[in-house]
Amino acid sequence: MAALVETQDLKKYFKSGAGLVHAVDNISLKIEEGETVGLVGESGCGKSTLGRTLIHLNESTDGKIIFNGKDVTKLNKKQMKDFRKDVQMIFQDPYSSLNPRETVSDIIMEPLKLDGSFSREEIKNRTRELMDIVGIEKRLRMSYPHELDGGRRQRVGIARALALKPKFIVCDEPVSALDVSIQAQILNLLMDLQKDMGLTYLFITHDMSVVKHISNQICVMYLGQMVEMCDKKELFAYPLHPYTKALLSAIPTTDIHNRKERIILKGEIKSPINPGPGCRFASRCPYADESCNQGVQACEVRPGHYVVCNKAKEINQL
């Protein structure tokens, strides 16, 4: 299968009073068609910025984004409009991402109306169909977002994202605001939709058990940089980057008899403003030395398993 989305050395910097915020720095990744790439990392590490930059909600600072073989940064107006149909986003907060003054059907209809190529009848039918697909009862058609619970609101957000039959959806923490019992409903829905429609997801989350459940590949980010990327099973079985190891060891489990050895990180998180060339995890890394602040290289340590750490081989005795 060919990669649907690919980035090469993608950068996104924001200006701030104190300097340039390196929100996304030199990220190269590939997302195969029909697959889910899970993007994990701490809050503020640039996960959402990467997701938004991929679908061109933010203009990238440098680097390439290739979607379906075309460089997104070089599209003309007409091509951009087509690209916009192919990519969609599901937002984290189902409370603030829906217009409080529009009804459920208005919200779902809006992309169809904006597209301009559907008749009124088609829009009505498609809206009904979408509500059916995501499992919102017909009687809620004229309800306002505040009348719905979190799970249903998220379903409305998903219906809206599906309206124009996209190929690629960035799911930005779609279940973080939901209760466990509802979270399972939405995860099942997203996986069913992927199977039925051949969707490709970038699934952003900080919940490792969720990402393990839904992803094929996992990309771990730390302060704007990718630190590790590989197949899901590989990552959980052989985490190689010191940050990934700490991350996996820190997950609380419900197994009260087999407690894991935790790696508790010390030290403060580096500032993403003008961070310098070296590894950004160095300030918290138990293995770091002076050389880590000079620069850091990505390497393929095992087939398909990329680690951005100078000491990966040494630490893991490979």
Add this chain to the structure above:
Amino acid sequence: MAESKEKFFELRNLTVKYHSGSSIIHAVNDVSLDLNAGETLGLVGETGAGKTTIAKSILRILSENSVESIDGEILFEGRRILDMEDKEMQAIRGKSISMIFQDPMTALNPVKTVLSQIAEGYKLHHNCTKAEANKRAIEMLEMVGIGEDRAEEYPHQFSGGMKQRVVIALALACSPRLLLADEPTTALDVTIQAQVLDLIRDLRNKLGTAMILITHDLGVVAEVCDKVAVIYAGRIIEKGTLEDIYDHPTHPYTCGLFAALPDMDKDVDRLSPIEGLPPDPSVIRDHCDFLERCPYACEKCKKFDNKMIEMTEGHFVRCWKANEEV
């Protein structure tokens, strides 16, 4: 009620009602809990189950405008909190009992430095000089991993995780005897969460602080709690020791919660959500609150009273079928 031995902290039949327009919201129904000194209780439930309302009733900080009534008893070291004079309560609030609020973004004052916010509470309760209070505040900040050089900064200059640590420092500055932690790590990343849980465990060991940990994260409860109470629609539906609940979950809702979690150790294709939604809180039911969503429900469930059944010593379940098929 016979009091053989005085509990450190006890809730007896706590019932809280809010009014909302013309209807009454039954937020907390007949909740009884107890806690020994130094113990940690996990209060688990979904959004709207009444967890935060319980914590706020203990500190008596529920908004008077929206509360219809608070009934039952709250006993802290043998004293009735609900009957206290305001002044007496003020001496306890923030000192003997303090709370870590859920949302670090709104729990801090945006126009004061974090140092002055922590020092303020300490000074109020300890009748000390400003310098002493500041010293204590810096100690607390260092304990949660924030250096002295950042103490004079304002909340907006901190990340979410750091703000949460400031809130924790604030709650712990007066070395409380009882800490109410309302989703203290929900807004945090796992590595920071591990740091914070470590910190909380450490404090419990050092200061002997008892804690009620409110959360919906069963993993976090497993990390730090001795006892667990599961709350659904304002009622406790199962309570017991950590082992009781995790090794022998009995109520269908508790079992459903465990089943709905993605398992880190097993690969499953589909999760098993609990179908349906929590019941309308403005209606009080005399049968089981979980009836409509329960896979084991039958006609008989509609007729049975809502009593708790003691399975083994200290392990209570609010389901009449608990001893049978479930």
